[in-house]
Amino acid sequence: MPELPEVETVSQGIKSKLLNHKISKVIVKRRDLRFRIDTKLEQKITNTKINSVSRRAKYILINLDNGLTVIIHLGMSGRIVVEDLKSSKNIFKHTHLEIITTGKKKMKFIDPRRFGSVLLHETNNLNTHKLIKNLAPEPLTKEFNATYLFKALKGRSANIKSIIMNQFIVVGVGNIYASESLYKAKIRPGRQAKSLSLTECVLLAKSIKKVLKRSIKLGGSSINDYSLVDGNLGFFQSELEVYGKEGKICRKKTCHSKILRIVIAQRSSFYCSKCQK
Ligand SMILES: [Zn+2]
Secondary structure, three states: OOOHHHHHHHHHHHHHHHOOOEEEEEEEOOOEOOOEOOOOHHHHHOOOEEEEEEEEOOEEEEEEOOOEEEEEEOOOOOEEEEEEOOOOOOOOOOEEEEEEEOOOEEEEEEOOOOOOEEEEEEHHHHHHOOOOOOOOOOOOOOOOOHHHHHHHHOOOOOEHHHHHOOOOOOOOOOHHHHHHHHHHOOOOOOOEHHHOOHHHHHHHHHHHHHHHHHHHHOOOOOOOOOOOOOOOOOOHHHHOOOOOOOOOEOOOOOOOOEEEEEEEOOEEEEEEOOOOO
């Protein structure tokens, strides 16, 4: 499943290839995604210009000059590919949507499992959209900091890993990045959230930002078929310290312990019992 760094990378990729392009043609091949694609999508977005491309949580926002935003969620297995119109071939099965621009590009939304979605909403009222209005702060903003985190953890008996993956506390920290951030912050994933000190919250908030930023820089993790809009792969996975490393020796030089795997809320969690308390 693409996580925040992957979605951010895709969003930046669309921006670099399609910003200021005019949409000349829209082809919808299948509407029955997680939510049904608007039957008037083609009509509503053809002949509009792409004014900006941004992201909120794991939603890609393509803002058009007619006051509408195309909201794309990649779901479990969604991908976006942007090709030159000239060399574009029908090599991807499960392409449900194609957007062709006057800049001679074709953007494809490909999603074998169809848990993704393509929605339309007014740009000005985006914050009132049912999928967006209740979202917690973005992890890479100032709003998400140690004080905020410390307050959010108060009185919570759930484990800290589930809490930082809770979209009502902070958005976009998925399974891979939760394990990695907790390792950097030296906190065990199974610790009760309320047991974290303010100092630990400082470390954890910093670690979450650091891990996500580094992954965005490297184009995300190419796990689960994820790839960039030009088909290239991200390579943050080569820097993973604990995720998927069960039985491997901890990367910290002085440690020598083996990385352990436990299951928390049905998801694999990886940690070092010596480095993380
Ligand atoms: Zn260790």
